Amino acid sequence: MNLLNDNLHFRVKSHLESVYPLLDTEQLASELITLMRLEQVLSEPAPHQNHWDASDLIMIAYGDSIHHPDETALMTLYRFLHEQCQGMINGIHILPFFPYSSDDGFAVSDFYAVRSSAGSWEDIEKISAEFRLMADLVINHCSSESQWFKNFKMAQGEGHNYFFTENPEADLSQVVRPRTSPLLNAVQTHDGIQHVWCTFSHDQVDLDFRNPEVLKEFVKIIRFYLDKGVNIFRLDAIAFLWKEAGSSCLNLPQTHELVRLLRTLIEYAQPNAMIITETNIPSRENLSYFGNANEAHCVYNFSLPPLLLHTLITGECDYLKQWMMSMPPAQDGTAYFNFIASHDGIGLRPAEGILSDQEVSQLIDLMQSFGGHVSWRALENGQNKPYEINISLFDALQGTTQGPDQWGEERFLCAHRIMLALEGIPGIYIQSLFGSQNDYERVKMTGHYRSINRHHWQYDELKEALDDPQTHHHRIFEAMKKLISIRTYQPAFHPNATQFTLHLGSQVFGFWRQSIDRRQSIFCLNNISSEPAELLLSNLNLIGTDDWYDLLSGKRCEDLHETLILQPYQSLWLSNVY
Template identity: 25%
Template sequence: MSNRDNIQSIRKLWSEIYKNEDYNVILEQLIAEVESSALSNPHVSQPEGWYKDAIVYSLYVDLFNGTFAGLTEKLPQLRELGVSCIWLLPILDSPMRDAGFDIRDYRTIRADLLDLPQSTSVEERQKAFRDFLDEAHKNGLKVIFDIAMNHTSEEHQWFVESRKGPDNPYRDYYIWNKDTNRYKETRLLFKGMCPSNWEKDGDYYFFHRFFEFQPDLNYRNPQVLLEVSRILLFWLSQGLDGFRADAIPYIWKEEGTDCENLPEAHMIIKIFRAILDQVRPNTLLLAEACQPPVEVVKYFGDGDECHAGYHFPLMPMIFKSLAIQDAEPVLDVLHPSVTPDIMSENQWFMFLRLHDELTLEMVTPEDRAIIHGHYCRDPRWDFRVGEGISARLAELLDRNPDKIGLAYSIMLTLPGTPIIYYGDEYGKFNDDDFYETFRKETGKDDTRYFVRGPMNWEETASELSDPESVTSKVNTIIKTQLKARSLTKVFGRGSNTWAKPELSENTKNTAPVLAYFREYEGEKVLVINNLSDKALEIKSVDGKTFTGIDIIGGNEVSFPLTLAPLAFKWVKL
């Protein structure tokens, strides 16, 4: 889309959202600021589709290595691992009651992350962050971070003013009501932790979808859209490579609906995308929409909304397949009836574990019973009353390096961009002490803090020196896999065709092997994953035998092929 088209798109979308012509003065202000930013932005356009070839590493700066200086020390290590993009979990100024997703100031980095006094000026903090970005870019690493577009902290200056009373100019930045009778069809997201979406404050109630200290913004007020757009413009000027748009399905509220995935939400995202394209094309806009794929793909629009989105339902189905040693759950969730085809410029972001729970929100009651029953081995790991499991990958997979390697083989070779959650490359365990500390400090029994503990680099180094440790074995497997993945673009960009392996022994009604062909620009790779805890001999695939090279081991592969329990092969044909 040309620059002129971007501006026209913003005008058209604005007029569809805001019918009142009195709001056009705000529109003209927005357009003037976008055009000015496009002219003054010193950062060149990014390569088209760069996120398709990325290996993303997700981390909390403080929990990873203390500060940005500590993170900078580890940049060469991340690059050696095979990482090409860092996803910074919340770093903006916050009271930290929800791990930084409760933002107090959208333009200020938390001083503790920069190892600066709290009194350090905003300008000095911004300079320190730009220095980090420069170092990351010198190491060949893109940087994206979280921006909560749906809500703020109750300590944000807008809300501090808003709660002063109905006549305050910031009152309509948020949603207030005399009672709780609005938006009654809206589901409770934090079941078991928040009893209502409304919180009493004086004589009024304010609306929130998450914790009661995170009031929702009111996008019916166009000034809010202008303010959030300004935040995007600011970070574009600093050189950020992309944004993870947090909780976007909830940003528009409409009486008589469930207040999710409404048309106006899509229009607002289209405006944000047009702004990014106008100022710095190919800046990643990543949809954090915990929704079924049929809804998530709508946030790709016609190539005019988000570039990419998380595939939330695939993750629990990978775990189900591993639990029952059957490929069908993965095959079913990636069937076009569940996961629609997407345009070539769009991408799924894939993960095994992240900073939140293993969500079971979008699985059937039967699947929830299977997955929760198999993996929630400690009742303390339960999240949202059976709708999730708060556990690290190593804990879920019995601290078994072979199981972890198999899970990574699946994630790294299915269509999409993979995300590594910090510490998982070392088989990091749950952190009970960190969870207990948070629970005592906040009074919130948020079990997700089991998976958010700090890295102990001294202990990790000691474990790596022992080739028999879980840490060493897992790290060796994942580093080898990532190096192999970096040798080809077929996994990030190629087509996917399911394959049917013929086994030497009858496995009755199960499909213990997950196999598929990936193909891109003349290159073809056969991926074979043995989900079984038994060795299996594969006589042929799709009725044919093949000869090829194992991308990971470098040795020749031919059929019949014997796979050890929980083993995998990536065969370049």
């Protein structure tokens, strides 16, 4: 081995020793390196490298979000990106496109296949050749209908020893749950009744990473995805990966060490590839997945959706400011992944410790009056607690605590103007690009509340709606395209550019961004209420020798002591570079 290979082997072995102290980690390290085809390392990944800039924006979509009768759904998605999103999107997160049995893809039955209803690996490779591709590594569990689990029940064959079982008499009182279904499911196997661990549902059976064969299988899967063009790995439900009776089974040290191990292997295989951790948990726990810039490259900014929603429906931004000021700047080599809508609901756990139970209850009541639903999780005392709100973002922002009003579209766009300007990489859910509304028929068809924000479009129907100026879909889509086109060219919107929260009262949410080279400053100012707001420009301390422009309107600020009147949900991006 050369020195680079020695360094890699040492690093991998060190990770493994922390997780598997009783195993022959020398041999296991060699096997993992071989599975990743890293026997001859040519270079080491440089630390603290930002694999992104202000032009990066990721669209989040199911592979079959849009349909056309003459092509696969993935090719229809590819066509939509080319025909409707030219210059807007350079990255795409395609939600699980594998064969599955439930949860719209997150109960994977075959990690090595593309489900026929979506398309083929050739479609995936065509998309990845032109767009940065994020794919889900559904690493915590798999489908009860998978061949692995069938082999488990037969007690023989590949995968028969991949699943986590537990004695029902064990102390599981501290286990943190995201669902209300029983944690253990009694399954008849060739060896008798086995109680399998099911964090999410009885169709989603948890994998047992105490068995290094499971780790080897997923390293093999990662190598396969890299070969197919996947560049960003979304580690789904990663916080639940390692389990120990008597603990919370959440964010355990072994879980963090395995993330560090996967990052090492992925970076050596492809230096610009990234890991993003999906951890729908309180903010402090979520931030721990950055490690010391040696775990996730990106973490989802899970507190942003509920706090921004609360801000816009109350017309007060105090909680949002408080949270923003508590968020440390991401180190170089790491970044926040900002989103305000997704295929799931609006998570409530990330608002814990910020919003009171009463404020959460009021938010839930309002969202239910706007047509939303609530999903629950089980507590250790046997009670249930709200876990997420299921509603389309467009319908969630149709009004305020006073009820629906005429400002829904502006409120919706204000939310995106804030998100697009924040420190981090923005992710926009495809349904938000054109303001999709609650899909009650899909909820009725699937029986799952999350389906309310997973509408399936026919391509011709969507194109007609986007082309018709009379539809809100057209107005939202055109406004979003303009916003994104402006954002893309601003150095101060680099994901790691400086950010400071401004104190402009409860009605105006403001923050300052400065480019890494310090040449550009942008003051992002947002009236988050349904009433006009006064803004005294002198409070911003704008440098008088610079010329200042609002990037959104193109207007120049003539008088830096002027008092501006921001209309309801109006935003300004005041920049000294235009």
